[in-house]
Amino acid sequence: MTIATGRTAPARKTRPLPPSRLLAGASPDSYIGLATHRKTYTLPPPPSAQPRYSLIDLMGAAGLLGRGGAGFPTARKLKAVADGPGPRVVVANGTEGEPPSAKDQTLMTHNPHLVIDGAVLAAAAVGASQVLIGVDRAHRRALEAMRAALAERTSTEGLGVDLRLAGTPSRYVAGEETGLVQWMNGGPAMPTSVPPRPFEKGVAGRPTLVQNVETLATMALIARHGPEWFRQLGTPDEPGGRLVTVSGAVGQPAVVEAPIGTPIGALIDAVGGPAAELSAVMVGGFYGTWLPVDALDTPYSRAGLLPLGASPGAGVVLALPASACGLAETARVVSWYAGESAGQCGPCIFGLADLSELFAQVAAARANRDDLETVRRWAGEIEGRGACKHPDGAARLVRSALTVFSDELTRHMSTGECRGNGRPVLRVPPPGKTWR
Amino acid sequence: MSVNILRVDPIACVGHGICAELFHEWIRLDDWGYPIVRPEVIPAHLLDQAKWAVANCPALALRLADVQ
């Protein structure tokens, strides 16, 4: 298949994606019930007060990296929690605050039992007596499926561990691990100063494992099929497949499951290919990076994206049509960042507010050279200066926008004109309403 | 051997700016009055000054971190 693109992108042939693992057997309206699930997956080992290091070694052999955004080696995190004093806690992070991401919701809606198996397995691995699953309370379908799955289990086989499901506030940083932990401790869903990190002192002050729900479900796959099977997909350093939400100007926006290292263009092809001439792709999510369309052959992996200053993040590919202004789209995202600040750190509160205002001027073709310099300087200066990495996301996206949309920028600066048709492409939600 | 770097707790910091006055070799303020601290290891001859800045932060937001 050939991809029509805004600039010169070579014609590519893409292979179809291998069969799903995490979403095997799922169709748009399906809910995989316990009876069906247990035909493939045996009951996970019951958690006890003692860690099971063999399970941790298994995840180490599989080379599993976290799917929540940072790509941290799962076995290392499991070990850090297991080595802490008991009782320990497991938190399943299903908050999915990244607006263009739907993969965790999709996973929980269709295959909730795999997530629960993974959470129970993680509790057995670290020796935890309690499991808390956090799902954004606005993600109704996912929450209902998880609730139904839990009811199915408690009425039949039991869970073997104290496991609770909680609807979390719809705020971006509520999914940041310290924010989620503070909320579970009865406070606002705002990040806290580190150290201590949750693995040292988390829920109720206990060593706490915070793991993304896709990571947990993948742990259940690895426990069932083994590390060699897992490594049949992906790359030696980044094994396995992962869920990616592909949207924007594509045939059929969808969540796909692809081997890590699949070219970005192949991910777009998997959902029907480009639906328009494209000018750029956003990878990783709002907490991500703009890439030019001539980067469509780049493997979607940490190693592949690193040379471009990008990373896979939460598993998002968003195709921007050439009819949109990338600067205007970015301005709307930066304003979302400002609105989602937890209001705790000066550079995040004031820096994001001012950056958002000035970048909007750039997007509206009303900025001068000095303003542009200020935007660049602020983007550099807010980075790394919050308690959490929230401001860093805005800084990175802005920097990539100024590079990838440099032609647009020149036009904005020299003629005061914008070629965008004014129709917004990115769906940017309004700021959340509550921190509890 | 342990060496020292300066760290700000950005939640605790309210932008008094005293640290930048007391230790301007190492700390400057951004456009909103919050400290930007050099990330490098503090040289021995500036360590006393760093400690002085830490001791005088009214928000107790500045600290010396031991790194190996």
Ligand SMILES: Cc1cc2nc3c(=O)[nH]c(=O)nc-3n(C[C@H](O)[C@H](O)[C@H](O)COP(=O)(O)O)c2cc1C
């Ligand atoms: C601003 C911010 C927002 C985050 N939002 C989420 C989220 O919605 N879901 C998630 O799983 N991780 C999120 N994370 C990452 C978590 O802090 C944590 O690293 C992750 O849940 C760990 O899971 P993993 O190791 O399985 O990837 C966020 C991080 C930051 C800095």
Ligand code: SF4
């Ligand atoms: S950096 Fe921003 S979002 Fe993160 S803790 Fe500080 S104020 Fe909150």
